[in-house]
Amino acid sequence: xxxxWIAPSILSANFAKxxxxxxxxxxxxxxxxxxxxxxxxxxxxxxxxxxVCEALRKHGVTAxxxxxxxxxPVDRIIPDFAKAGASYIxxxxxxxxxxxxxxxxxHDCGCKAGLVFNPSTPLSYLDYVMDxxxxxxxxxxxxxxxxxxFIPSALPKLREVRKRIDDSGLNIxxxxxxxxxxxxxxxxxxxxxxxFVAGSAxxxxxxxxxxxxxxxxxxxxxx
Ligand code: DX5
Ligand code: ZN
Numbered sequence: 001x002x003x004x005w006i007a008p009s010i011l012s013a014n015f016a017k018x019x020x021x022x023x024x025x026x027x028x029x030x031x032x033x034x035x036x037x038x039x040x041x042x043x044x045x046x047x048x049x050x051x052v053c054e055a056l057r058k059h060g061v062t063a064x065x066x067x068x069x070x071x072x073p074v075d076r077i078i079p080d081f082a083k084a085g086a087s088y089i090x091x092x093x094x095x096x097x098x099x100x101x102x103x104x105x106x107h108d109c110g111c112k113a114g115l116v117f118n119p120s121t122p123l124s125y126l127d128y129v130m131d132x133x134x135x136x137x138x139x140x141x142x143x144x145x146x147x148x149x150f151i152p153s154a155l156p157k158l159r160e161v162r163k164r165i166d167d168s169g170l171n172i173x174x175x176x177x178x179x180x181x182x183x184x185x186x187x188x189x190x191x192x193x194x195x196f197v198a199g200s201a202x203x204x205x206x207x208x209x210x211x212x213x214x215x216x217x218x219x220x221x222x223x
Pocket of ligand 1: 009011012034036068141142143144145146147148177178179180197198199200201
């Protein structure tokens with residue numbers, strides 16, 4: 001597995017042929033599948049649930065599936081996603097009354113756990129749970145839709161989280177989600193991200209490999 005993970009968001013894939021789309025993007029060099037779950041309540045859009053995750057596993061997808069829950073509440077559905085084959089499950093702390101309990105629940109179900117921060121969500125949610133987190137996901141758009149523009153305040157926020165992770169000495173991935181493109185991924189890497197969600201930037205292009213290769217080349221320039 002690469003050190004820097006490219007995580008295509010299947011939100012921008014063609015859902016009418018999702019299995020094929022996921023196969024193609026993994027063949028093109030993607031590392032993980034980013035799986036956006038929306039409930040028309042926590043965010044103003046509605047997408048996919050555990051059945052689709054399970055269908056991808058049955059289809060033969062073996063890559064990690066990174067489930068980004070944009071739903072409220074979160075606990076009830078976590079065991080379902082674990083059974084459906086999720087690898088990572090991340091959630092927004094505002095959507096869980098008992099953040100520590102939800103993190104434990106994800107681990108008890110055998111998955112890796114992460115917290116997601118909206119652009120305006122303070123990092124103080126990390127204060128007492130760093131040791132229970134495998135991934136920190138910073139939103140660089142307001143969640144709900146693909147194809148939005150990268151919000152620049154995510155860059156200083158990334159630097160702050162990178163410092164927290166490095167100071168902790170813990171093995172925590174730092175993921176960025178929203179508006180990631182070939183032309184900004186270098187500065188995003190330089191700010192400290194190691195996991196890059198990209199939906200429209202990849203699936204809007206005919207040649208997924210060309211985009212992913214170009215992203216990796218830009219990431220390499222930041223190292
Ligand atoms: C937004 C989702 C993202 C989205 C990213 O709510 O969490 O994963 O699909 O799409 P792009 O890369 O097009 O901004
Ligand atoms: Zn996402």
